[in-house]
Amino acid sequence: MRAGYGRSVFEPLLPLILGRDVSGEVAAVGTSVHSLSVGQEVFGALHPTAVRGTYTDYAVLSEEELAAKPASITHVEASAIPFAALTAWRALKSTARIAEGQRLLVIGGGGAVGFAAIQLGVAAGCYVTTTCGGNSVARMLESGVEQAVDYTAEDIEVAIKGKFDAVLDTIGVPETERTGINFLKRGGHYMTLQGEAASLTDRYGLLVGLPIATSILLKKQIQYRYSHGIEYWWNYMRADSDGLAEIRRLSEIGKLKMPVEKTFPISQVREAHEAKDSRRVPGKVVLELD
Numbered sequence: 001m002r003a004g005y006g007r008s009v010f011e012p013l014l015p016l017i018l019g020r021d022v023s024g025e026v027a028a029v030g031t032s033v034h035s036l037s038v039g040q041e042v043f044g045a046l047h048p049t050a051v052r053g054t055y056t057d058y059a060v061l062s063e064e065e066l067a068a069k070p071a072s073i074t075h076v077e078a079s080a081i082p083f084a085a086l087t088a089w090r091a092l093k094s095t096a097r098i099a100e101g102q103r104l105l106v107i108g109g110g111g112a113v114g115f116a117a118i119q120l121g122v123a124a125g126c127y128v129t130t131t132c133g134g135n136s137v138a139r140m141l142e143s144g145v146e147q148a149v150d151y152t153a154e155d156i157e158v159a160i161k162g163k164f165d166a167v168l169d170t171i172g173v174p175e176t177e178r179t180g181i182n183f184l185k186r187g188g189h190y191m192t193l194q195g196e197a198a199s200l201t202d203r204y205g206l207l208v209g210l211p212i213a214t215s216i217l218l219k220k221q222i223q224y225r226y227s228h229g230i231e232y233w234w235n236y237m238r239a240d241s242d243g244l245a246e247i248r249r250l251s252e253i254g255k256l257k258m259p260v261e262k263t264f265p266i267s268q269v270r271e272a273h274e275a276k277d278s279r280r281v282p283g284k285v286v287l288e289l290d
Contacts, residue, residue: 002273008201008209009049019054020046022061023069023079033063041069045082047239055269057289064241070252078251080258080284084112085120085247087193087237088168092120094240095233096166096189100125103162107180108170109148110136112258112284113193117168118143119256129164131156164188186229195234260284
């Protein structure tokens with residue numbers, strides 16, 4: 001977003017505040033809010049299209065975008081969880097409706113959404129396989145996956161055996177799309193986080209880009225339904241009070257964790273972004289307010 005992603009939506013609204021995840025204390029509530037109270041510790045995430053972000057002393061969120069913070073973890077730990085976990089939740093629970101005993105493949109398990117998806121799948125009783133870089137294999141196995149394949153050292157199509165009920169592709173390039181779809185059972189769900197709606201509307205504007213994106217999605221859905229007997233989806237995060245409640249429960253009992261690599265004071269937000277851009281910090285970064 002800082003570099004211009006989503007400009008077709010956001011450019012007319014500039015300047016806007018970046019940031020989606022938040023963990024903190026309720027300072028005030030609206031008259032219609034009943035589930036939260038002043039002084040309560042909460043965590044949550046804003047919708048992707050929100051203009052008022054969370055790089056602030058005070059963030060404004062709707063009631064459904066927040067839940068009580070898990071008491072067993074810190075604000076730093078809690079703030080790294082919601083957006084990634086809700087993105088994974090929507091794909092696995094709302095779209096694929098994964099169930100106990102099913103097989104789930106997560107392409108790109110080393111990233112935040114992929115790692116959240118792995119933990120949600122394991123907690124749901126699924127048999128989970130993932131691809132990741134070699135430095136993430138041990139962490140993937142510790143999280144409960146049946147198989148973690150190092151895509152830099154192994155041929156994924158040879159190393160992974162059998163078919164899956166759902167594939168979540170967090171990479172979303174043509175090669176991983178082809179591979180993921182070929183691993184699905186008939187009736188399975190392929191879900192990618194790299195839908196083309198934002199990039200096409202950025203390129204052509206909302207009036208032209210959105211219809212083009214819609215036609216591409218419909219074409220792929222029809223194509224794969226007939227050629228492979230599977231469902232094809234683009235997935236995005238959205239506020240989900242039921243999902244956030246379950247994410248809170250799993251975080252509370254230690255079944256959903258998002259390791260934080262480094263924290264920066266919010267006055268060093270530029271340095272935090274530069275550290276991520278240069279890949280000096282591979283994991284999650286959290287901004288802290290004094």
